[in-house]
Amino acid sequence: MNPITVLLADDHQVVRECLLGLLAKESDLLVVGEAKNGRQAVALAGTLGPAVVVMDISMPVLDGLEATRQITCAVPAIRVLILSSHCEDCYVERARAMGAAGYVTKHSASDFLVGAIREVCNSSRFVNPCLAQHLDIGDKQREIAADLNACEIQVLQLIAMGKTRNEIADALHIGIKTVDALHQRVMTKLSISDTAGLTRYAVSVGIIESSVQVSIL
Numbered sequence: 001m002n003p004i005t006v007l008l009a010d011d012h013q014v015v016r017e018c019l020l021g022l023l024a025k026e027s028d029l030l031v032v033g034e035a036k037n038g039r040q041a042v043a044l045a046g047t048l049g050p051a052v053v054v055m056d057i058s059m060p061v062l063d064g065l066e067a068t069r070q071i072t073c074a075v076p077a078i079r080v081l082i083l084s085s086h087c088e089d090c091y092v093e094r095a096r097a098m099g100a101a102g103y104v105t106k107h108s109a110s111d112f113l114v115g116a117i118r119e120v121c122n123s124s125r126f127v128n129p130c131l132a133q134h135l136d137i138g139d140k141q142r143e144i145a146a147d148l149n150a151c152e153i154q155v156l157q158l159i160a161m162g163k164t165r166n167e168i169a170d171a172l173h174i175g176i177k178t179v180d181a182l183h184q185r186v187m188t189k190l191s192i193s194d195t196a197g198l199t200r201y202a203v204s205v206g207i208i209e210s211s212v213q214v215s216i217l
Contacts, residue, residue, distance in 0.1 A: 001028070003027070003028050003030040004028055004030065004051045004052060004118065004121045005030050005031075005032045005048070005050040005051045005052070006023060006029055006030065006031050006032065006050055006051070006052050007031075007032060007035065007041065007044055007045055007048060007052070008020070008031060008033070008035070009034075009036075009037075009053060009054065009055045009056060009059070009064065010036070010054075010059070011037055011056065011058075012056075013036070015106075016036075019031075019054065019113075020034075022110050022113070022114070023114070026114055028118070029114070029117060032050055036059070037060045038060075038061055038063055038067030039061045039067070040061075041055060041059075041062075041064070041067045041071070042070045042071055045071045045075065046071075046074060049075065050078060051078070051121050052080075052081055052120060052121050053068075053071060053078060053079070054083050055067060055068055055080050055081065055083065056082075056083060057082060057086055057091060057095075058084070058085075058086075064082065064084070065082075065094055065095060066098070068082070068095065068099055068100050069098040069153065072099030072100075079101040079120040079123075080099065080100045080101055080120075081102040081104065081113075081116055081117060081120050082095045082100045082104065083104050083105075084103070084105060084106060085106045085107070086105075087105050091103075101120040102119065104116045151172070152182055152185060152186050152189070154172060155168060155179065155182040155183060156186050156198060159183065159195060159202075160198055160202035160203070165180065186198065
């Protein structure tokens with residue numbers, strides 16, 4: 001039987017090395033690539049076509065949640081398993097909304113991760129037993145978040161991080177008018193009328209962490 005191919009996505013090299021060592025002990029698991037940021041994870045998922053992506057949340061360039069959304073939209077057959085130090089409700093909810101097939105915390109025993117990879121590869125959901133209750137809550141909030149497309153989420157993330165209109169345009173390689181249009185569309189979809197409200201929402205659903213600076217566009 002062919003091994004389950006795995007792509008590791010984590011910005012910390014030491015974490016990737018530990019995961020490599022752990023998974024190397026399993027004859028039915030094969031690591032085919034490593035990514036150190038979300039953008040690289042999306043690219044490698046497209047070229048390598050792993051069965052499972054083990055994805056961290058907090059990564060530079062593109063966070064793991066948006067990377068999960070892009071991967072699952074582009075190649076639905078790829079199963080994304082979130083491996084994160086975050087165990088708050090909002091992160092579990094957001095991961096599910098983005099298409100993640102499972103969620104494991106970094107504080108879990110190693111056998112949880114190995115078992116989770118096998119479970120999600122078999123089209124099952126896996127979540128730490130202590131987090132399982134979170135999969136059944138916050139449906140309305142998940143539906144609202146899921147209504148945003150990939151570009152709108154990127155704009156929301158950058159707005160909440162305090163980026164200016166010009167910085168957002170440069171980061172996404174789009175025009176100022178497009179930034180303004182996307183900004184307005186995000187506010188309309190979320191029924192939020194100001195940037196401070198967008199920031200609070202972005203924190204509540206886990207798009208960014210709470211230590212952000214608000215900049216009015």
